[in-house]
Amino acid sequence: MARHPLHDVAIVGVHNTAQARVLDGHTSDTITLDAVRGVLADAGLGPKDLDGVSIGGQGTQWIYQLGCGPAWRSGRGDGIPQVLEAASAIATGLATTVVIAAGSAGVYTERESTAPWTRPANEFVVPWGLFTAAEFALIARRHMHMYGTKPEHLATVAATIRNNGHVHPDAIYSGRGPFTPQDILDSRMVADPFHLLDCSMTSEGGAALVLTTGERARDLAQAPVWLLGGGGDSYGPSYQHPPVFDLTGRLGTEYANGWAGRLAAQRAFAMCGLTPSDVDVCEFYDPFSFEIIRQFEAFGFCGEGEGGEFVMDGTIEVGGRSPITTDGGLMAFSHGGATVQLLQRVIRSVQQLRGGCLSRQVAGAEVAMCSNGGPGALFTDVMLLGKEAA
Amino acid sequence: MTAGGPSREWSLAEGELDAQGAGIPLPRPTVVSKPYWDGCRRGELLFQRCRACSATVFNPAPACRQCLSSDLAWERSAGVGSVYSWTVVHRPQTPAFTVPYAVAIVDLDEGYQMMSNVIGCRPDDVAIGMRVRVEFRAIDDEITLPYFVPVVAPGAVTNP
Numbered sequence A: 001m002a003r004h005p006l007h008d009v010a011i012v013g014v015h016n017t018a019q020a021r022v023l024d025g026h027t028s029d030t031i032t033l034d035a036v037r038g039v040l041a042d043a044g045l046g047p048k049d050l051d052g053v054s055i056g057g058q059g060t061q062w063i064y065q066l067g068c069g070p071a072w073r074s075g076r077g078d079g080i081p082q083v084l085e086a087a088s089a090i091a092t093g094l095a096t097t098v099v100i101a102a103g104s105a106g107v108y109t110e111r112e113s114t115a116p117w118t119r120p121a122n123e124f125v126v127p128w129g130l131f132t133a134a135e136f137a138l139i140a141r142r143h144m145h146m147y148g149t150k151p152e153h154l155a156t157v158a159a160t161i162r163n164n165g166h167v168h169p170d171a172i173y174s175g176r177g178p179f180t181p182q183d184i185l186d187s188r189m190v191a192d193p194f195h196l197l198d199c200s201m202t203s204e205g206g207a208a209l210v211l212t213t214g215e216r217a218r219d220l221a222q223a224p225v226w227l228l229g230g231g232g233d234s235y236g237p238s239y240q241h242p243p244v245f246d247l248t249g250r251l252g253t254e255y256a257n258g259w260a261g262r263l264a265a266q267r268a269f270a271m272c273g274l275t276p277s278d279v280d281v282c283e284f285y286d287p288f289s290f291e292i293i294r295q296f297e298a299f300g301f302c303g304e305g306e307g308g309e310f311v312m313d314g315t316i317e318v319g320g321r322s323p324i325t326t327d328g329g330l331m332a333f334s335h336g337g338a339t340v341q342l343l344q345r346v347i348r349s350v351q352q353l354r355g356g357c358l359s360r361q362v363a364g365a366e367v368a369m370c371s372n373g374g375p376g377a378l379f380t381d382v383m384l385l386g387k388e389a390a
Numbered sequence B: 001m002t003a004g005g006p007s008r009e010w011s012l013a014e015g016e017l018d019a020q021g022a023g024i025p026l027p028r029p030t031v032v033s034k035p036y037w038d039g040c041r042r043g044e045l046l047f048q049r050c051r052a053c054s055a056t057v058f059n060p061a062p063a064c065r066q067c068l069s070s071d072l073a074w075e076r077s078a079g080v081g082s083v084y085s086w087t088v089v090h091r092p093q094t095p096a097f098t099v100p101y102a103v104a105i106v107d108l109d110e111g112y113q114m115m116s117n118v119i120g121c122r123p124d125d126v127a128i129g130m131r132v133r134v135e136f137r138a139i140d141d142e143i144t145l146p147y148f149v150p151v152v153a154p155g156a157v158t159n160p
């Protein structure tokens, strides 16, 4: 097949700052700064080596702070699409070496309420008491109705991910387990069918990556991790319209919102000629337990409605065929705001492909798939990464 | 349905879901949505229909989502439909909400969907496919919210 332009781009630096439920003494700016310093150290680069910056809406401020102008800039802060945009900028010669970073601290202070970025402002949603758990529950409930997906299936996912976090030394909920599926089912109900332990946490932290050209990547400190493919499916703005499983657009029910990420995954796999059976690590986004089940179906790892049984026989554990979210994800590692945890799925994929993860390293991992989002928020994005270039 | 004041055509039994009280975050009508909220205040559930292609349009929008025509007309819904999906929330969005409350997406019989809360039944009674009808509740002088109640009230609900 013709060489895809993204295949000449590599991730050469990754870094997670300290993560905590509350990062005392930090602001979003100071923890982002920690993330940038950390990722430059990981990559063996200095700020003047950067000629592209993608740090959310404050990108230009960071170009000034880093003193790295003239530099390509992005205003994105949406995780995988932001990484794909930076990679595209490199692939097309707009930039050579791009830092992507995010950090969040001191934003979520009203602890008796759900996090502010999860609460809708839209007039047709706001009076009904919605937040992300309820939005995603409306999707999960519909799937349970259509296919008989059971709370036990959801609980098995949550226990698996939380146990991955339990053994991860840097996870916020390190040492909090181990958990059985029954522990998940015994936790208090938040938004039916989601118990407390089916849901992600809220926390603070920073995260960053550096991308560069294949040519440059071969001379740097870390073994490069290569882009193989990516895609993004959006159906509208998050948390403004009813999260309808059957919401369709131009392509009909096969690509309805409930299958968000299906087209993205098909595109990503087509870019590199791989299939789900080639994926060694599934660093899937886990805002809620059900979302993993849905993603296995949407991405083509199993058939529609088969995700519940798919997760039940050890397949999703490290050592199984499709190990999921090996750092503990949003449930146990961190969920540091609007962007940090999106980037962390990519970062964990890179760590797995480099090898040497302190916990839950997947032996011989060569291909990783990561994801962001979910139909409760009307989008799903995916990316495929490889130990070897495509 | 009386305009302006809280209407209560049925009485709640112990353990049944009720509407929320004052203090919850309220919609702020826009130029596009004002006719809809004015309709709620009159006890009428409105939606838009595209004159060009007959598609229903909701939420209120400046153009049809099927053909992008701006030629939209307001119609009155009978306010009857079925629960498409639901969740009973036990941890409130903010302390202003009283739990439990049942969030639902309702399939209106006219062929569009909207978000609401189901009230007037027990949390365990809410189910996909349950037939519901609109029940307006005035929250303040400006905003009346369209809740939904079971068409055939389960348990101890007394429907007039």
Ligand SMILES: [Zn+2]
Binding pocket: B050, B051, B052, B053, B054, B055, B064, B065, B066, B067, B068, B069
């Ligand atoms: Zn139309």
